[in-house]
Amino acid sequence: MLLHPKELSQNGRSFTEEDIGETRLFPQFRMDLRKFSEKEYNRFVTVNTVRDWSQLSWKQVGRPYEVRAQSNERRSWEQEQNREMDPHTAWTFFNKAFHEWFVKDVPSELDHSKKQFIKSLGSLKPAEIKHALGDVVRIQLWNYVHRIQDGIWDPRGKRALFEGLSLHKPKILFLGAAEGYEAMQLAAIYPRAHIVMVDYDEYCKTTRFAEFPGYYPFLGENPATGQPKVVYKDELNVDYIVDDIRNLDFGKDFDVVLSVGLLEHFPDAYKPEVCDWHRKFLKSGGYAILTTPRNQIRSRLYYKIMADVMNHTYRELMTVEQMGLYLYENGFDIKRHGYIKVHNGIVCQPR
Incomplete structure (x- = not known):
């Protein structure tokens, strides 16, 4: 069923416990309140x-795949500035480009891009035809990956990685939080959580998080009954800090330190520091939870086709074994690891 936001109730809370087990398609995304059946679980997780x-070596697992294609925006900026784009500027460009795709009315964009392609054929200009065809391919790919497959948010897969931890009213630190999706899903699973999101691009707080749809339903738990519950963004306890992670002055205050798509943006020389960011703020017995994009053929194709949207920064694609070896060698014990549709996921604790 395709729903439009204007069809929702004014308070945005149009889904209840009666909708658990359902999935519905919106113009921008898919909502999914299903759980994996036993039969499905091993197909997706x-x-x-x-x-x-301790027995794994880099010779066995190989090195991550470096994504070398760059966005046109980055190349143009570097030509104009006559220098390499700095990381902060790169993230600013990326966040804006990525958010513009999240808010697209995809069915409308699909229709428009096809009409523009047909129109371009009449021009008999190869460059114009190629550009129009590229628009069709990108919106079709985005539709499949984000709406049909729901591979970016992947709520069922993320819940499978997050569930079953020893957490009670956890305090969660989300590093490089962007729109904050995974921390909100985690907080829905573990009621009465307090989330502290951190990103050094203010746009992530004022736009990506602020505009995250309040009518998106997370599948969580009712703290009074322990039964499944539909949870919304405005029911969660969230603080958002705009700052560089290196400037944070927290002590070991958090039950969970979370990052999503962070580790793979740093070359090997910086990965020990990134790992330490996940250690230094954890309480004794706390969990570091990390995800990275998987190294698979379709992911490589995605980052090639979507280069103008995705590739403003250094980026690697990893296997879960490569990701885990970085963490193990930097002082973590791996408690749970695995891969879902397009991501690797690891839950670990400092040794």
């Missing part, structure tokens, strides 16, 4: 493939 991390 693969966990704990490594028995002993």
Whole structure:
């Protein structure tokens, strides 16, 4: 069923516990209140493939795949400035480009891009035809990856990675939070959580998080009954800090330190520091939870076709074994690891 936001109730809370088990399609995204059946689980979630991390070596797992295609925006900026784009500027460009795709009315954009392509054929200009065809391919790919497959948010897969941890009213620190999706899903699973989101691009707080749809339903838990519950953004306890992670002055205050798509943006020389960011703010017994994009053929194709949207920064694609080895060698014990549709996921604790 395709729903438009204007069809929702004024308070935005149009889904209740009666809708658990359902999935519906919106113009911008898919909502999914389903759980995996036993039959489905192993088709979409693969966990704990490594028995002993101490026996794994880089010779066995190989090195991550570096995405070398760059966005036109980055190349143009560097030509104009006559220098390499700095990381802060790169993230600013990326966040705006990415958010513009999240808010698209995809069915309308699909229709428009096809009409523009047909119109371009009449021009008999190869450059114009190529540009119009590229628009069709990108919106079709975005539609499949984000709306049909729901691979970017992947609520069922993320819940499978997050569930079953020993957490009670957890305090969650989300590093490089962007729109904050995963921390909100985590907080829905573990009621009465307090989320502190951190990103050094103010646009992430004022636009990406602020404009995250309040009518999006998270599948969580009712703290009074322990039964499944539909949870909304405005029911969650969230603070958002705009700052560089390196400037944070927290102590070991958090039960969970979370990052999504952070580790793969740093070359090997900086990965120990990134790992330490996940350690230094954890309470004793706390969990570091990380995800990164998977190294698979379709992911490589995605980052090539969507280069103008995605590739403003250094980026790697990893296997879960590569990701886990970075963490193991930097002082973490891997408690749970696996891969879902397009992401690797690891839950670990400092040794």
